[in-house]
Every structure is written in structure tokens, then in C-alpha cells.
Amino acid sequence: MNKHRHRVNSTRRLLGASAIALAAALSPLTTAGAQQTAPAASAPAKVDPRFIWDLTPIFKDDAAWDAARKQALADLPALEAMKGTLGKDAATLRASLDRMSEVGHVVEKVLVYAYLQYSTDTRNDTYQERQSLSQALSSQAQSAVAWLSPEIQALGADKVQGFIKADPGLAKHAFRLNDILRLKAHTLTAETEAALAAYGPVLGAASNTYSALANADIDWPEITLPDGTKRKLNQAGYSALRQHADRAVRKQVFDTFWGKFGQYATTMGNTLGAAVQAGTIDAKLRGYPTAVAASLANNDIPESVYRTLVAEANKGLPTLHRYFKLRQKMLKLPDLYYYDIYPSVIDLDKKFTLDESRTITLAAMKPLGKEYTDKLAELTSKRTMHVYPSDGKDSGAYHWGTYGVDPYVFLNHQDDYNSMSTYAHEWGHGMHSALAQATQPYELANYSLFMAEIASTANEMLLTDYLVANAKTKQEKLFYLGQSLENLRGTFFRQTMFAEFELATHDAVERGEALSGAKMKDIYCGLLKKYHGDAEGVLKIDEKYCAEWAFIPHFYRPFYVYQYATSISAGTYFAEQISKGGAKARDNYLNVLKAGGSEYPYPLLKKAGLDMATPAPYQALVRRMDATMDQMEKLLAE
Numbered sequence: 204m205n206k207h208r209h210r211v212n213s214t215r216r217l218l219g220a221s222a223i224a225l226a227a228a229l230s231p232l233t234t235a236g237a238q239q240t241a242p243a244a245s246a247p248a249k250v251d252p253r254f255i256w257d258l259t260p261i262f263k264d265d266a267a268w269d270a271a272r273k274q275a276l277a278d279l280p281a282l283e284a285m286k287g288t289l290g291k292d293a294a295t296l297r298a299s300l301d302r303m304s305e306v307g308h309v310v311e312k313v314l315v316y317a318y319l320q321y322s323t324d325t326r327n328d329t330y331q332e333r334q335s336l337s338q339a340l341s342s343q344a345q346s347a348v349a350w351l352s353p354e355i356q357a358l359g360a361d362k363v364q365g366f367i368k369a370d371p372g373l374a375k376h377a378f379r380l381n382d383i384l385r386l387k388a389h390t391l392t393a394e395t396e397a398a399l400a401a402y403g404p405v406l407g408a409a410s411n412t413y414s415a416l417a418n419a420d421i422d423w424p425e426i427t428l429p430d431g432t433k434r435k436l437n438q439a440g441y442s443a444l445r446q447h448a449d450r451a452v453r454k455q456v457f458d459t460f461w462g463k464f465g466q467y468a469t470t471m472g473n474t475l476g477a478a479v480q481a482g483t484i485d486a487k488l489r490g491y492p493t494a495v496a497a498s499l500a501n502n503d504i505p506e507s508v509y510r511t512l513v514a515e516a517n518k519g520l521p522t523l524h525r526y527f528k529l530r531q532k533m534l535k536l537p538d539l540y541y542y543d544i545y546p547s548v549i550d551l552d553k554k555f556t557l558d559e560s561r562t563i564t565l566a567a568m569k570p571l572g573k574e575y576t577d578k579l580a581e582l583t584s585k586r587t588m589h590v591y592p593s594d595g596k597d598s599g600a601y602h603w604g605t606y607g608v609d610p611y612v613f614l615n616h617q618d619d620y621n622s623m624s625t626y627a628h629e630w631g632h633g634m635h636s637a638l639a640q641a642t643q644p645y646e647l648a649n650y651s652l653f654m655a656e657i658a659s660t661a662n663e664m665l666l667t668d669y670l671v672a673n674a675k676t677k678q679e680k681l682f683y684l685g686q687s688l689e690n691l692r693g694t695f696f697r698q699t700m701f702a703e704f705e706l707a708t709h710d711a712v713e714r715g716e717a718l719s720g721a722k723m724k725d726i727y728c729g730l731l732k733k734y735h736g737d738a739e740g741v742l743k744i745d746e747k748y749c750a751e752w753a754f755i756p757h758f759y760r761p762f763y764v765y766q767y768a769t770s771i772s773a774g775t776y777f778a779e780q781i782s783k784g785g786a787k788a789r790d791n792y793l794n795v796l797k798a799g800g801s802e803y804p805y806p807l808l809k810k811a812g813l814d815m816a817t818p819a820p821y822q823a824l825v826r827r828m829d830a831t832m833d834q835m836e837k838l839l840a841e
């Protein structure tokens with residue numbers, strides 16, 4: 204599953220706008236704290252440099268980073284001083300937006316450099332300070348230009364369009380200017396926008412409370428495994444042990460972990476309820492009919508996309524239930540419970556080193572053409588990755604970078620199949636960014652969250668097809684097919700279930716109903732049972748496991764997870780088209796990636812033949828699941 208693989212790109216998208224629409228969710232320090240000088244980092248342990256990224260293309264050293272941060276802070280008052288001047292003439296508007304882009308790019312570089320360092324060793328006090336200082340700068344920069352949208356909107360569409368026609372230098376800013384005008388009816392006064400920006404950390408306190416409780420304050424219990432080993436059942440322990448081969452251990456893990464989480468249902472209900480309330484209040488303040496409409500408006504996504512996704516996932520539940528029954532058959536179980544989802548149905552004792560991951564990924568991407576594979580080969584031959592786990596290193600994987608610099612990929616490579624799949628996934632993101640940057644100016648290169656997972660999931664589809672076609676044994680082929688099925692389940696059906704939960708909780712508040720931990724458990728439990736076929740006898744859901752709603756951190760970022768499901772649907776569609784359509788289909792797909800953020804995602808995909816408001820893309824994914832199971836059942840019958 205890919206739920207945490209691209210977690211940072213969302214911030215990068217916000218940083219890329221010409222108006223420096225910077226990351227509001229990042230927690231700022233006080234102004235005094237932001238003026239401090241970040242101390243030099245201690246020397247890292249010696250590691251083969253091939254496996255450690257080189258950040259000098261961003262800043263030549265830490266001193267250069269600190270100088271850039273201080274210069275950006277010094278530049279912010281000049282951005283604020285531009286207020287009230289943009290309507291003078293086209294040249295003034297262009298010069299102002301160009302300057303905002305320049306400062307915004309520096310702020311982005313400061314943030315990226317600090318985060319890339321911090322994630323390699325979260326224990327390092329210096330890296331922590333740099334991360335905090337960069338977040339402070341980001342928040343202050345956002346506040347410095349909070350007046351921009353109201354001022355552009357006050358100028359009016361006729362005057363702005365006249366300026367764009369009069370000055371060719373405004374062409375790269377035109378999309379952003381038109382986007383601001385589009386949102387005029389939902390933008391508050393400059394003073395109110397600035398106040399809301401300043402209150403960002405307070406409004407995001409519910410998420411911080413969840414994080415502190417879930418990751419630090421809960422007294423996680425220990426369990427004893429059959430071999431006498433004791434394991435603490437925190438989140439990391441749960442993630443590892445839920446895949447245990449011994450069914451009794453899995454049941455013990457689920458009973459213990461969800462039993463513990465269930466004890467905090469009242470507190471978690473308060474925190475998540477506050478986050479839902481904040482979203483609905485913000486939507487009302489801005490004149491949106493619903494919170495989901497407000498969330499989708501940023502990228503001009505029709506609400507019908509969200510609701511069609513949910514409807515089609517529900518229609519596809521028979522295919523999901525078919526998968527569960529196949530899983531039960533392959534695991535040779537008399538029945539199926541929620542704790543039977545995670546163990547692999549087929550084991551594969553095969554290693555994939557970093558070099559093998561690269562070689563196989565390059566071979567699998569050949570349908571994307573020479574331009575793509577040559578660029579991928581070039582990027583992966585450089586020091587663009589932080590590869591192996593180490594003490595203090597963050598978990599998971601991600602891609603991030605900054606305009607004008609090769610993309611960076613963060614891995615925790617374990618020389619196994621999942622590591623290779625992650626490698627292909629993250630370099631899908633990396634190539635998306637590289638192609639967009641090569642085609643678009645800074646102001647138009649950063650693609651939206653709605654587009655973010657398409658390239659990565661298309662890479663995974665192509666990788667699976669290559670591995671299945673080249674598998675040497677039936678066991679190996681079944682393993683790849685089984686892994687693909689689980690990925691489709693987790694990314695499409697599970698994320699859509701989360702999206703349906705978010706829709707239900709926000710709809711309840713908008714109807715004037717109160718939310719509580721008990722009510723959210725009831726909503727989630729109903730969805731859990733529906734998606735897993737409890738009533739049909741497919742998979743039994745124990746009520747205590749319904750505490751899972753309190754576990755999902757994505758719920759504190761409302762209407763975010765649905766984009767995983769839409770992206771994997773789009774990625775599936777494009778992979779299918781490329782495999783059938785040759786060069787024309789390939790170029791159609793690559794043009795989508797090269798477009799970056801130069802067009803809204805919905806019409807961009809529609810132009811490429813994919814209407815995300817229709818059932819077609821979601822039905823294509825369900826068909827792929829059925830076709831994969833057909834292959835597996837045929838192999839099992841041999």
C-alpha cells in the first residue's frame with residue numbers, strides 16, 4: 204500500500220504558486236525564534252555516498268541555507284509593501300508577481316533542504332531546529348502575501364485580463380491570476396484572510412493532539428509471542444505483527460491494539476469532531492454549500508467526481524468480496540476475519556537489491572519510451588536518493604524537490620519486493636516532476652494533489668505487468684498477482700471507504716447533528732461491515748475493531764484520501780491504454796505529466812480521454828481486479 208509514499212508533495216504543490224501560497228498547515232515558531240541562526244550540523248556517520256543524497260545542488264552548505272533563510276525573511280516586508288499597488292499598470296503587476304515568485308522559490312528551497320535533512324535523522328537537534336525555522340519562514344511568507352487574492356479580485360476580471368494581454372511577461376502568471384478571480388466569491392477580506400492564516404496552527408491543533416496521543420502518550424501494551432518473545436504493540440508493532448503467519452497471533456494483535464485504541468474513543472471523538480467542525484465552519488464562512496465542495500474547489504474538481512467514486516466503489520463491492528473469498532481459499536481458512544487481510548497469500552523468497560530494483564524498473568518502463576527511460580536512468584544514476592534505513596531515520600518513503608534541481612527520493616530499502624515496488628512508485632513521482640519542470644516555468648510546474656499519485660500508480664501497474672510476464676515459476680507469478688490485488692484493494696477500496704466516512708461525518712455536522720466518538724464508531728462500523736461483506740458472510744467484523752476510525756491520521760486532513768483512489772483509477776486506465784495503444788497512448792499520457800500545473804486536473808485528464816466524473820475509470824480498475832483474479836484462479840487450477 205502506498206498511503207505514506209508521497210506525503211510531502213502536498214506541501215510542494217502549495218509552495219509552487221506564484222503568489223507564494225505557502226504551506227498553511229506547517230506550525231510556525233514565534234517571530235523571535237524565526238530570527239535565530241541555525242547551528243551547524245554534526246558530521247554524519249560514514250556511509251557509501253552512492254546511497255546518500257547530495258543536497259549541494261539546493262544549497263552548497265548549511266551556511267548558505269541559513270543565509271538564504273535570513274534573506275527571505277528580510278524580503279518579506281517588501282512583499283507586504285506591494286499591497287495597494289498592483290492595479291497601477293501591467294508592468295507593476297508583472298514585476299510584483301515575478302518578485303513573489305523569486306522569494307517563493309527561495310522559501311521553497313529553504314523548506315525542502317531542511318526537511319530532507321531532518322527526515323534522515325529526526326533525533327538530530329540541529330535538523331529539528333532547521334525544520335522549525337523553515338516552517339516559521341513558510342508561515343510568515345504566507346501571511347506576508349495574504350492580501351494578494353483580495354486585491355486581485357478587487358481589480359476585477361476586465362482589468363486583469365487587459366493587463367495579461369498588454370504584457371507578455373504575465374503569461375506565466377495568467378493561470379494563477381484567473382484562479383484567484385475564479386475564487387472571488389469565496390475569498391474573504393485581506394484582514395480576515397491574514398487573521399485566518401495566523402490562526403492556522405490553532406485551527407490545526409486537533410491534528411497535533413491526535414499525533415501526540417497516538418504516538419507518544421498512549422501506554423502501549425506488550426504481548427508475548429508463541430516463541431516467548433515480548434513485543435510492544437505500538438503502531439509500528441501493530442503494522443509488523445498484523446501480517447504474522449500465526450492466525451492466533453493476528454487475533455491477539457487485533458484484540459489488544461484496537462482494544463487499547465477503543466479506550467480513547469471519547470478523546471479521539473473530541474479531536475476529530477473539532478477538525479470536522481473547523482472544516483464545515485470554514486466552508487460556511489467562504490460561502491460554499493458543503494465542506495467537500497470547499498475542499499474540491501481549490502483544484503476546481505466537480506463534486507460529482509467524489510460522489511461518483513464512492514458510488515462506483517460500492518457497485519464494485521462484489522469484486523472486492525470475490526477477492527476476500529480467494530484470499531480465504533489460498534490461506535486455507537475455514538472462515539475470514541478482519542485480522543486475515545494482511546498476511547501474504549503467497550510467499551516469495553527472493554531478494555531485490557537496489558541495483559536490481561533499478562534495472563527491473565527501467566525495463567518495466569520501456570512502454571513509456573526512450574525519452575522517459577533515458578531520463579529515469581540519468582536521474583537514478585546520480586546521488587538523488589537516501590536509500591537505506593538508519594537510526595533516527597524517518598519511516599516510509601517519499602519524493603520531494605525544488606524547481607531547477609533534480610528530484611529527490613527518500614527510501615527505506617529492505618532489498619525485498621515491497622522495496623522495489625516503492626522504488627518504482629517514488630520514481631513515478633520523480634519523473635512526473637522532472638518532465639513538468641522541463642516543460643513548464645516555475646509558476647506552472649507544480650502539479651496538484653489530485654494528479655500526484657497517477658504517475659506513481661501507473662509505474663506500479665507497468666512493473667506488475669512486467670514481473671508477471673517475466674516470472675519464472677507459477678509461485679512467483681502468483682505472488683506478483685497477489686501483491687497487485689492487495690495494492691488495488693488497499694488503494695482503491697480502503698481509501699474510498701475512508702472517503703465515504705469523511706463524507707458521512709461532515710454531512711452529519713452540516714445537518715446540525717453532534718459528533719461523538721460513539722457516533723463515529725457507528726458510522727465507521729457500518730462502512731467496515733458493508734465493504735467487507737459482513738452481512739453476506741464474506742468476512743466477519745468484530746465490533747471492537749471498529750475503533751479503527753480513531754487510528755487514521757488522514758481524517759485530520761479532510762477530503763484528501765479520495766485522491767489516492769481516483770489516482771490509482773487513472774493510473775490503471777493509462778497503464779491499460781499504454782499497453783494497448785502504442786506510441787499515441789504513451790505520448791498522450793506523457794503530455795499529461797508534462798503539463799504540470801498549467802491546467803486544472805479535471806479538464807486536463809478529460810482532454811486525455813479520461814472523465815473522472817463518469818463511472819468508466821473506476822470500472823476499469825474493478826475490471827483489472829477481476830482479470831487478475833481470473834489469472835490467479837487459472838494458475839491455481841493447473
